Amino acid sequence: MSSLITNPASQFINPYFGSIAENATIYVGLSNTDAMNPDNRQDVYLMQLANEAGGFTKVPLPQPLKTNSAGVIVYEGMPVTPWVDGAYSITIIGYDGSTFYTSFYVDDPTYWLRLDLATEPARTPDGLHYDPADIHGVHMVAGAAPILSPEFEGEPRAVTPPPKDSSTRLATTEFVSNEVGKVESTGVVGTSAWWNSSTPPLNAVVEDGSQLLKDSYPDLYAIIGDQVALANGLVPDSASFFVPDMRGRYVRGVDNGAGRSQYASLFVYYQDMFRTHSHNAFAGNWAADGNNSGGNEGLYGTGNDIPLPTDAAGGAETMPMTVPKLPIIWAVKASQAVSTWWAEPQYAFSRPYVHLVNPETGEHVTSVLARPSPREPGVWLTPAHATQATPPEPVQGTVTVFRNGSWMQDANLYLQRKQQQEQRVVIAKQQREKTNQQLMEQGKKRALMNKWFKENGAPYQLEDLGL
CATH class of the missing domain: 1.20.5 (Single alpha-helices involved in coiled-coils or other helix-helix interfaces)
Structure with a gap:
């Protein structure tokens, strides 16, 4: 059965002010959906006389529908009578952009338009509810809650807003639960953490000395600024900034004037070292006849000093018991949109490698897959002391090195x-x-x-x- 959307003999009236809804915008959707969502739009059409026998044809009408200065729906300058097939939802927006009417289920539009929208229902004596006996208003939607009550009665429902929505729309429990879950799984921007995976979480980047665009990560830049670059003799970039490089490094507190260490300034990369110290060791030197020949005390007397050789022990560095984890820094707020663009086919199969080099000599060390920039689709991050430029094939009698922005062979x-x-x-x-x-x-x-x-x-x- 078709439903009438308007009657050319009546006008759309703004129920808040009792004035004509001039130059209004009207969205018509499927019943029990949000008419503002393009995916929910209902087909709207005109009934046009097709022949003298009284046959009709459907002429599609584009959405949104528009009213003229008299509050009447018009199409190509002429008053029209739109129809839809069955029940529908509707949202009406005034000329000033404010939404003054929304209904998720309309099944008797002829009556509703001529009377319900134009007339405010009578109220109960306490003034908090609309009178259930007055069917001109809120009760045109089955099971609707009294809109004047301080608390909704029954189980009123609403369409869940889209993710990241920050408008004045009602927030459903589903929306709140989803958004709270995102906050719980995202850290405060600028906070460093140890991540128990080889892949960083969605709103974070690895602390590997990569450069990020200031415009793409304004909140993180507001905290870090150019301090990493300035602390390590790098020239700050007008468009980008560095995150710290925590790969293979330990963290210590900034001295901040305490006077405990001259090697504890913010973001400075310190090399490993031993505190200056010394050791003494002696042994007696015995003569071939078994008598010591003087000097420091030996086994049974004095002897000349001779070195005591020891076997080499230990590894390539000095460190405590260690469990390495992935160093990350939270770079994007939970409320900001971040997509897993790198999982899309056009990016997943074209992921480049980054080639890490020795920071002192430029020698090629190893190659690993590049990590994505969460806020920049198509951008792959390059860690410190690395390049995305592919190294050339080795040449006998040379070492492949990366210097001054390009690869070369160093004989x-x-x-x-x-x-x-x-x-x-x-x-x-x-x-x-x-x-x-x-x-x-x-x-x-x-x-x-x-x-x-x-x-x-x-x-x-x-x-x-x-x-």
Whole structure:
């Protein structure tokens, strides 16, 4: 069954002011939906006489519908009578942009337009409710709550606003639950954290020294500014800024005038070091006849100082017991829109690699997949000491390095590395020979000492003394 949307003999009236709804905009949608959403639009049409026998054809009308200065719906300057198939929802917006009427279910529009919208229903004696006996107003929608009550009665429902909506629309429990969930899973912008995954959360970026556009991350830039660049001798960029590079680094508190450390300024990258200190070690030097030859006290007397060699121990660095995690910084507010654009096919299959280099020599270290910029579709981040430019194939007799914005082959560095390797081999050989010589000399001395013990009637040997 078709429903009439308007009657050309009547006018649209603004129920708040009792005035004609001139130059209003009208959206018609499917019943029980938000008519403002384009996906919910209902087909609206004119009934045009097709032949003398009384047949009609449907002529589509574009939305939104418009009223003229007299509050009558017009199309191409002429008053019209729009129709829809069945019940519908409707929203009417005044010429000033304010919404003065919304209904999610209309099934008797002829009556509603001529009387309900134009006439405010009678109120109950307490003034808080519309009179249920007056069917001209709110009760045209089955089960509607009294709109004058301080609290909604029954279980009134509304269309859930879209994500990130910050208008004055009613917020459903579904909308609130979704938005609160986003806040709970997002940190405060500018806060650093350790993330238990190799992939950062949606509203954060890895603290790897990447550059971010100031216009895309204004809230984070307002906190960090250009401090990372200035603290480490980098030239600040007018369009971008650096996030800290926390890869392989530990965090300590800024000294901030406490005087405890001269190596605790904000965002400065400090190299590893030992505090200055020294050690002393001595041993007696015994003569070949078993008598010590003077000097510091040895086993049974004094002897000359000789070094005490020790075996090398430890790893490549000094550190406490460690569990590495991913360093991140929250870069986007929960209320700001962020999409997983990098998962879309046009980006997922064209993800570039970033090639990390030695910060001192520029030598190529390794290559990893680039990380996306959450607020910049199509932009892939480049960490500090890295490039997205593909390195060339290795050339024999050279080292591939990245310097001054481009890749090159360094023959001198190759010769330097070769000489260093040869020198390491020589040093290792010399150290082994020296160690062997020292062990032989110590063996001879122990034999002489044991001989002396025996000749002088000692009931023990060095081994008996645990030496």
